[in-house]
Amino acid sequence: xxxxxxxxxxxxxxxxxxxxxxxxxxxxxxxxxxxxxxxxxxxxxxxxxxxxxxxxxxxxxxxxxxxxxxxxxxxxxxxxxxxxxxxxxxxxxxxxxxxxxxxxxxxxxxxxxxxxxxxxxxxxxxxxxxxxxxxxxxxxxxxxxxxxxxxxxxxxxxxxxxxxxxxxxxxxxxxxxxxxxxxxxxxxxxxxxxxxxxxxxxxxxxxxxxxxxxxxxxxxxxxxxxxxxxxxxxxxxxxxxxxxxxxxxxxxxxxxxxxxxxxxxxxxxxxxxxxxxxxxxxxxxxxxxxxxxxxxxxxxxxxxxxxxxxxxxxxxxxxxxxxxxxxxxxxxxxxxx
Amino acid sequence: xxxxxxxxxxxxxxxxxxxxxxxxxxxxxxxxxxxxxxxxxxxxxxxxxxxxxxxxxxxxxxxxxxxxxxxxxxxxxxxxxxxxxxxxxxxxxxxxxxxxxxxxxxxxxxxxxxxxxxxxxxxxxxxxxxxxxxxxxxxxxxxxxxxxxxxxxxxxxxxxxxxxxxxxxxxxxxxxxxxxxxxxxxxxxxxxxxxxxxxxxxxxxxxxxxxxxxxxxxxxxxxxxxxxxxxxxxxxxxxxxxxxxxxxxxxxxxxxxxxxxxxxxxxxxxxxxxxxxxxxxxxxxxxxxxxxxxxxxxxxxxxxxxxxxxxxxxxxxxxxxxxxxxxxxxxxxxxxxxxxxxxxxxxxxxxxxxxxxxxxxxxxxxxxxxxxxxxxxxxxxxxxxxxxx
Numbered sequence: 001x002x003x004x005x006x007x008x009x010x011x012x013x014x015x016x017x018x019x020x021x022x023x024x025x026x027x028x029x030x031x032x033x034x035x036x037x038x039x040x041x042x043x044x045x046x047x048x049x050x051x052x053x054x055x056x057x058x059x060x061x062x063x064x065x066x067x068x069x070x071x072x073x074x075x076x077x078x079x080x081x082x083x084x085x086x087x088x089x090x091x092x093x094x095x096x097x098x099x100x101x102x103x104x105x106x107x108x109x110x111x112x113x114x115x116x117x118x119x120x121x122x123x124x125x126x127x128x129x130x131x132x133x134x135x136x137x138x139x140x141x142x143x144x145x146x147x148x149x150x151x152x153x154x155x156x157x158x159x160x161x162x163x164x165x166x167x168x169x170x171x172x173x174x175x176x177x178x179x180x181x182x183x184x185x186x187x188x189x190x191x192x193x194x195x196x197x198x199x200x201x202x203x204x205x206x207x208x209x210x211x212x213x214x215x216x217x218x219x220x221x222x223x224x225x226x227x228x229x230x231x232x233x234x235x236x237x238x239x240x241x242x243x244x245x246x247x248x249x250x251x252x253x254x255x256x257x258x259x260x261x262x263x264x265x266x267x268x269x270x271x272x273x274x275x276x277x278x279x280x281x282x283x284x285x286x287x288x289x290x291x292x293x294x295x296x297x298x299x300x301x302x303x304x305x306x307x308x309x310x311x312x313x314x315x316x317x318x319x320x321x322x323x324x325x326x327x328x329x330x331x332x333x334x335x336x337x
Numbered sequence: 338x339x340x341x342x343x344x345x346x347x348x349x350x351x352x353x354x355x356x357x358x359x360x361x362x363x364x365x366x367x368x369x370x371x372x373x374x375x376x377x378x379x380x381x382x383x384x385x386x387x388x389x390x391x392x393x394x395x396x397x398x399x400x401x402x403x404x405x406x407x408x409x410x411x412x413x414x415x416x417x418x419x420x421x422x423x424x425x426x427x428x429x430x431x432x433x434x435x436x437x438x439x440x441x442x443x444x445x446x447x448x449x450x451x452x453x454x455x456x457x458x459x460x461x462x463x464x465x466x467x468x469x470x471x472x473x474x475x476x477x478x479x480x481x482x483x484x485x486x487x488x489x490x491x492x493x494x495x496x497x498x499x500x501x502x503x504x505x506x507x508x509x510x511x512x513x514x515x516x517x518x519x520x521x522x523x524x525x526x527x528x529x530x531x532x533x534x535x536x537x538x539x540x541x542x543x544x545x546x547x548x549x550x551x552x553x554x555x556x557x558x559x560x561x562x563x564x565x566x567x568x569x570x571x572x573x574x575x576x577x578x579x580x581x582x583x584x585x586x587x588x589x590x591x592x593x594x595x596x597x598x599x600x601x602x603x604x605x606x607x608x609x610x611x612x613x614x615x616x617x618x619x620x621x622x623x624x625x626x627x628x629x630x631x632x633x634x635x636x637x638x639x640x641x642x643x644x645x646x647x648x649x650x651x652x653x654x655x656x657x658x659x660x661x662x663x664x665x666x667x668x669x670x671x672x673x674x675x676x677x678x679x680x681x682x683x684x685x686x687x688x689x690x691x692x693x694x695x696x697x698x699x700x701x702x703x704x705x706x707x708x709x710x711x712x713x714x715x716x717x718x719x720x721x722x723x724x725x726x
Binding site for chain 2: 077095099110112115116131
């Protein structure tokens with residue numbers, strides 16, 4: 001399935017290959033099931049389970065306090081779970097096991113670097129802990145510094161870095177040992193727009209390189225941009241899971257196609273009434289708004305009708321129902337509540 | 338174990354880089370040892386000499402023996418200097434002015450009274466501002482009179498039979514040596530000279546500050562947010578604590594060894610048998626490690642831990658006698674000082690410095706290791722919180 005989505009930041013059209021076709025046959029890197037964690041009376045995570053395939057980016061979308069960090073702390077082997085099981089690359093993960101941890105790259109929400117060490121020293125320390133061979137460590141550090149854009153600042157102490165640079169190094173440490181599963185816990189919190197975009201692009205590249213990524217966020221836009229599948233989590237429970245489209249369809253939302261027209265908008269509206277998938281059409285001066293089920297599927301037919309009607313098209317925008325509205329529908333509250 | 342050394346290497350490079358460990362582990366203790374050794378005289382060579390006078394209104398055999406036989410013998414030991422005064426009033430006035438430590442006043446009929454089995458009193462007027470010297474003067478007379486009293490019956494019997502005389506009593510008194518020996522509150526252990534005392538004292542005092550760098554860095558890991566990263570790494574999570582312990586141990590031992598070498602060559606401190614000293618150092622570092630770990634686990638932040646640890650380090654250091662010899666304090670202080678590793682360390686060092694062999698460090702080392710075992714056992718009750726992400 002190919003869909004066209006508008007990327008507002010770059011003002012261009014992107015073509016995205018949906019994961020159900022591209023990655024559906026891949027093996028699961030992460031499998032977790034029945035995860036439970038309570039802190040005294042508070043059940044922070046309640047029977048959470050999901051899987052992530054090789055090369056897949058999986059999002060945990062939920063507001064602050066939803067249980068995202070607790071979930072990934074258990075998956076990373078940092079926090080003991082009260083119940084449940086975590087398998088990464090076929091190896092069980094608990095707080096007592098160590099074998100499987102090398103398969104995981106963990107990027108905590110808070111910046112976790114040593115300020116009195118340089119970026120290179122930070123990377124070298126964690127590289128040694130993860131058992132990267134000595135002859136491989138130096139070149140790998142250079143590679144990671146290149147990827148995170150800190151090659152020219154690698155020998156500076158990180159206390160001299162900007163917040164964005166620290167964030168990038170924070171991610172770089174997680175990437176250093178080339179993990180099968182990269183876990184990113186809200187990596188863009190408190191980051192300037194430029195660094196944020198850089199981080200998101202890095203995550204996109206990781207997915208393309210075959211790394212499985214578990215990405216937690218409470219930013220709907222990030223989940224929509226990065227994640228092949230998303231789990232909506234709230235109150236420690238996963239409320240729904242699937243691709244963005246699956247989630248949207250779950251709550252019966254429709255796409256909106258906005259056409260910029262040159263010529264008679266009313267003529268076009270009349271002709272489009274023959275297209276059965278169209279649910280609602282609204283004409284305005286120089287534009288037509290169309291509510292439709294499956295815009296990507298119907299859009300070619302809409303453009304064809306416009307051409308037959310002799311109406312020029314100056315622009316096309318497809319607005320899909322977003323995860324914010326899905327979250328609102330499922331939990332009764334907004335993501336940033 | 339490999340992970341512990343990696344963590345320790347990182348910690349040590351951080352400590353060396355921020356110079357805090359160098360300052361507290363080497364510069365401060367060495368500097369203070371040098372200063373104390375320079376400004377405080379050697380307590381082992383302190384001389385207390387009493388200036389005394391005798392007013393003999395008795396003129397009898399016992400007072401005459403004290404004046405002619407006992408005092409010259411004690412004077413020869415350097416503890417007393419006998420000065421001439423013509424009257425009790427003149428001598429008492431000199432005591433009040435501080436030019437005389439004490440005056441012995443033998444009353445008329447003193448010897449006759451004692452020799453006839455009666456009671457008699459010698460008056461000593463002493464200077465309250467020179468309590469030690471006055472006590473020496475009093476001790477000399479006490480010892481002589483105690484001997485006279487102890488042998489009085491036998492002497493009386495012997496004199497009646499012509500078998501002994503007062504000279505015999507005098508001879509026995511002087512031979513006993515009791516009159517000229519001051520009680521040593523540290524008699525069961527050998528005392529350190531001032532240079533070695535302050536070198537060892539400062540080394541063990543600052544050891545607790547040096548060791549806390551490693552222990553408290555676990556809280557720094559949490560502060561920096563790196564603790565979850567360490568816990569998520571493919572290493573046994575006890576390696577993290579092990580790394581901190583290795584850091585503390587290396588810093589502590591290095592600090593003490595460097596101080597021992599430096600003070601030996603710079604100010605002539607005599608630490609004693611090197612192997613024995615090293616055993617004491619290892620035991621001391623372990624004790625400090627345990628105590629500082631126990632203090633650190635109750636803290637929530639690195640700053641809080643540093644404050645708690647500083648309080649404990651100073652309190653234990655003071656109680657343990659690192660700033661002044663316990664032999665110069667009250668006996669109860671010497672007793673309570675045994676509740677600190679510092680006192681045990683200094684006791685072992687004193688014995689080694691005094692020439693005793695390795696057997697001298699067994700008890701102090703075991704005592705210090707007991708501190709380690711007990712405090713680590715207490716600290717481990719909080720291990721869950723310590724390793725919480």
